[in-house]
Amino acid sequence: MTQIAYPVMQWQLVNEPDHVELSRLVIEHAWRADNGLSDTIHELYVDDGELILPSGPIRGQEAIREWGKKIVANTPWRCIRHVCGNMRFVSLADDEAEGTTVLTVFMVAGKDASTTIPYDVGEDHDRFRRTEEGWRFVSRRWVELFSRGDRIKLP
Numbered sequence: 001m002t003q004i005a006y007p008v009m010q011w012q013l014v015n016e017p018d019h020v021e022l023s024r025l026v027i028e029h030a031w032r033a034d035n036g037l038s039d040t041i042h043e044l045y046v047d048d049g050e051l052i053l054p055s056g057p058i059r060g061q062e063a064i065r066e067w068g069k070k071i072v073a074n075t076p077w078r079c080i081r082h083v084c085g086n087m088r089f090v091s092l093a094d095d096e097a098e099g100t101t102v103l104t105v106f107m108v109a110g111k112d113a114s115t116t117i118p119y120d121v122g123e124d125h126d127r128f129r130r131t132e133e134g135w136r137f138v139s140r141r142w143v144e145l146f147s148r149g150d151r152i153k154l155p
Helices: 016-034 038-044 061-073
Strands: 045-053 056-059 079-093 096-108 120-131 134-147
Touching: 016 038, 016 079, 016 096, 016 120, 016 134, 038 045, 038 061, 045 061, 056 061, 096 134
Parallel strands: 045 134
Antiparallel strands: 045 056, 079 096, 096 120, 120 134
């Protein structure tokens, strides 16, 4: 039987404790968005962190906080839930990591009836830095993979 030779991978998965902490950070981001606390998401980022959305990048904690305050003040959905899965984190250095998370977003907006069809399925591409307070986002970039087609306008 011929054995297949796979290329040597140039990445190292983070250790178990870091995987748990990074998973908790990713889930906390989703939980805050789902529970009307988008105005506190900035706390999960380093000072010069960046949130990259289809509408454009939001740079710095203060700008992320202002974005979150607009979401809370003018929430464009009746209900939203983010389901985080397939989280994978690799070490870049002792205090730096990057990762991807498959995100399934369910949302009810307007007067439409609730549906079990996801609003979006995509990936969050994240970079992290360990700080004195623990792991924080350096950047988060949303990459859409699938969409049910209806769109809402975010503040």
